[in-house]
Each structure stands twice: as structure tokens, then as C-alpha cells.
Amino acid sequence: MTPPPGWYPDPHAPHRQRWWDGTAWTEHRSAPEAPAAPPPGGGAGRTKALVLTATGVVLVAAIVTGAVVLGGGDGDGTTTRTASTSTVEASSDAPEPTPEASTPEASTPEASADDPAVVEDQLNGVTFPLLDGWVRPRHVAQDDVVMTTDGTYDCPAGVGLCRHGMVFSRTVTANDEKSPETLAKADISEAADEAYDRDSLGRELYGGLKSHQVVRSGPVAVAGRAGYLVRWRVTTGKGPDGYVQSLVFPSSVGTESPVLVRYVFDAGEDGPPLADMDRLTKGIRPFGDADTGGGVGSSIGPTD
Structure with missing residues (x-):
């Protein structure tokens, strides 16, 4: 029932990938296409990986949800x-985001x-x-x-x-x-x-x-x-x-x-x-x- 170690969407920032060690979340974060292995060196205080920057400009409009x-x-x-x-x-x-751009859809359930x-x-x-x-x-x-x-x-x-x-x-x-x-x-x-x-x-x-x-x-x-x-x-x-x-x-x-x-x-x-x-x-x-x-x-x- 426990997912194996690997890169998964970060539960607090789905547009980024985060390393799951098979038991708990580590502090390693990376872009969606990061290699399927943790960064070299261990420890909870490592520097977070940079988020992949989208290759285009997407105009956005605010949306709010109700109840x-x-x-x-x-x-x-x-x-x-x-x-x-x-x-x-x-x-x-x-414009529709390109496949290589980091978008909310990339980490959609x-x-x-x-x-x-x-x-x-x-x-x-x-x-x-x-x-x-x-x-x-x-x-x-x-x-x-x-x-x-x-x-x-x-x-x-x-x-x-x-x-x-x-x-x-x-x-x-x-x-x-x-x-x-x-x-x-x-x-x-x-x-x-x-x-x-x-x-x-x-x-x-x-x-x-x-x-x-x-x-x-x-x-x-x-x-x-x-x-x-x-x-x-x-x-x-x-x-x-x-x-x-x-x-x-x-x-x-x-x-x-x-x-x-x-x-x-x-x-x-x-x-x-x-x-x-x-x-x-x-x-x-x-x-x-x-x-x-x-x-x-x-x-x-x-x-x-």
C-alpha cells in the first residue's frame, strides 16, 4: 500500500516534484522531469531544486471558489x-501551455x-x-x-x-x-x-x-x-x-x-x-x- 521511493507531485506545491523515500517526504524538490533518483548527499536541510520555468507567458485571470x-x-x-x-x-x-512547460495540469490528480x-x-x-x-x-x-x-x-x-x-x-x-x-x-x-x-x-x-x-x-x-x-x-x-x-x-x-x-x-x-x-x-x-x-x-x- 506504500508508494515506492521516487519523485511525486509535492502535496503542498503540485507543480513541483518532491522525493518520497518510501516512508516519508524528504526536503528534495525538483521539476517534473527531474531524474528518478534523489539528489546526491542526504539531510533535511538541503537546498531545494529550482522549479522549471515555463517557456511562454500565459495570461491569467483570478478565480475564487465558494461554498x-x-x-x-x-x-x-x-x-x-x-x-x-x-x-x-x-x-x-x-496560448495552450506546451508539454515541456510547468503547468498546474502536470500535477493534476x-x-x-x-x-x-x-x-x-x-x-x-x-x-x-x-x-x-x-x-x-x-x-x-x-x-x-x-x-x-x-x-x-x-x-x-x-x-x-x-x-x-x-x-x-x-x-x-x-x-x-x-x-x-x-x-x-x-x-x-x-x-x-x-x-x-x-x-x-x-x-x-x-x-x-x-x-x-x-x-x-x-x-x-x-x-x-x-x-x-x-x-x-x-x-x-x-x-x-x-x-x-x-x-x-x-x-x-x-x-x-x-x-x-x-x-x-x-x-x-x-x-x-x-x-x-x-x-x-x-x-x-x-x-x-x-x-x-x-x-x-x-x-x-x-x-x-
Whole structure:
């Protein structure tokens, strides 16, 4: 179940390659076409390899993703915050990147050879179901994007392009904390901030995040392991409100570092069904074992 040593897309910078020693990530990073062997000399403090520079100029336009709201809030309180997430997409008149250029697509999650409706996240040892209305990311500059809703729309504030839904998957490596509950509760505020307040240029594409309400939290079985999720309903200044969810569970590969999956859904009839959050969570499987749904934590579920 553990990927062999080699170069893989960096979970925190998919446009770059990072050396996996068969057990854990090293500090070696390189371009996608780097040789299939680690750089000479060992140690965690080695100089990072330079990222391959694209051989053309691609015009880009800002894109921001939202969250999805269905029904009334059944949560346990409302808190005022501010927050927003932006992504970048090639403009319609920009040239198509050449195969040798470093592009977001070069590290896009791949379809399974056995099931094209499954997206593989080999580094975290899981697969995701590709539901109707969802596509693999194209020209998305944000890190760790697993899938997005199909198409874009003009952001409510009149600047940039937004998406109705995005799903992210990343490895938690910032600290020694391993508790899914602690990590999910700590991440949800940052997830909301990055989704609905200001983008990297300081623009409030949704008019800012005005408040949030916890509508769901609790333990949940993910890929046969005991995880934890926290879901917020957020209120924005302009356009649709939304839902943001942080889900954390132990990886089944390598050092079993926690895996963080973020969901950002726009509200309203144009956004993806809120039920897709549960369908995606239920459909996460250990890599190479698409039929596994039980195991540790298989009998637990989130509390409303």
C-alpha cells in the first residue's frame, strides 16, 4: 500500500516534484522531469531544486471558489469573521501551455486506470469518486486541488472568476498533532478565511465573510479509518452564502500523517448539492482498494 521511493507531485506545491523515500517526504524538490533518483548527499536541510520555468507567458485571470448552502442552520452558534479563497485560470485567449512547460495540469490528480470516474491521490494513499458535475482541475494555481465544479462564473463583487465548488486534499505536516478532531477544529477557521473573504490581491470577491454557524461536527469513518469533520455555514457580503468543511483522518501509507480534505461549496441552486460533501467523504477509499469501506471507525458517523 506504500508508494515506492521516487519523485511525486509535492502535496503542498503540485507543480513541483518532491522525493518520497518510501516512508516519508524528504526536503528534495525538483521539476517534473527531474531524474528518478534523489539528489546526491542526504539531510533535511538541503537546498531545494529550482522549479522549471515555463517557456511562454500565459495570461491569467483570478478565480475564487465558494461554498454550498442548503436548508436552515441547525448549528450551535454564529460568529463574525472575515475570509476568501482565490485561484487562477488561463484566459480564453491565452496560448495552450506546451508539454515541456510547468503547468498546474502536470500535477493534476489522475483518473484510475480501472475506473475513470475515480481521482487518485497516490501521495496520501486515497482515491475520490468523481461525481456528476465535478471535473479534474485545469489551470488552477492553488495547491492541493483534487476536483472542481465544471465551469466558472463572474465573482459577485464584479472582479475575477469564481467556481461553485472545490475540493482540496493535503498532508498535515505543520506540527506533531495527530488528533483528527483537534486538527479539523483548528483548520475550519482558516478554510473559511481562505474561501470567502479576501483573495491574494486583497479583493473581497464575495464582499467579505460576515458570519459563520457550525452546522455539523463529529467523528466519521473515512477509508476505513476514524476521522473527524467540522462544517460551517458562512454568510457573505455579496452573492451566494456557502458551506466550508474540514475533514481529517489518518493516512494508510507512509508515516500515517493525517490527511486534510477541505470542501468549499457555494450556496443556492447553482452550487453543487450539499449532499455531495457526504457522498465524497463516503466514497474516499484506500489507494488500490476501491471496495474498502469498513475497518476502523466504520460504524461511526458525524453528529448534527
